[in-house]
Amino acid sequence: KAGVTQTPRYLIKTRGQQVTLSCSPISGHRSVSWYQQTPGQGLQFLFEYFSETQRNKGNFPGRFSGRQFSNSRSEMNVSTLELGDSALYLCASSLAKLKDTEAFFGQGTRLTVV
């Protein structure tokens, strides 16, 4: 079956702009999580969406937001981009059962802010 698909793979934006990243989860997966990876901070959890509702949120400013659609596809938005937002943004999907289950990651979107 198809894996987690993230688009675009690469993006270059200017400071102050906003950006929208997209994630299509594995078919049947209802939970989508977003992570930011930078050399300095490593992999950090941004937020999780389940059934179109934000279920968990990491410690990021309000400029980072997301949403999930009825088909479980998710988007994340970063407004007023800063140089420090340059990172690899990863999306993961899971079945979100209340027992052991794994998260599957996409290849990520590499965002460069100039």
Next chain:
Amino acid sequence: DAKTTQPTSMDCAEGRAANLPCNHSTISGNEYVYWYRQIHSQGPQYIIHGLKNNETNEMASLIITEDRKSSTLILPHATLRDTAVYYCIVRWAGTASKLTFGTGTRLQVTL
């Protein structure tokens, strides 16, 4: 989620077993041990997970000590393609979608 401690880096000769340790001394009874790896600039890849029993799949084996305070990921016959950063994560079953990644172990497999 419980904190984990892993060595920063390890080397392994190709064809030999790679044994990656992880310390999770504050693990609680309902927390699982998960292993992921990340090959350069790709998304993390799930490897294996376990609660208290040893587990094996086509990629690796997971050995969890009886007191569950530490575990070892074993790649039985490491290849150059196993060169990656390996993350040990301890989490409660209900937080499948909120993973706390540490710094991981950078495994270098050499000829």
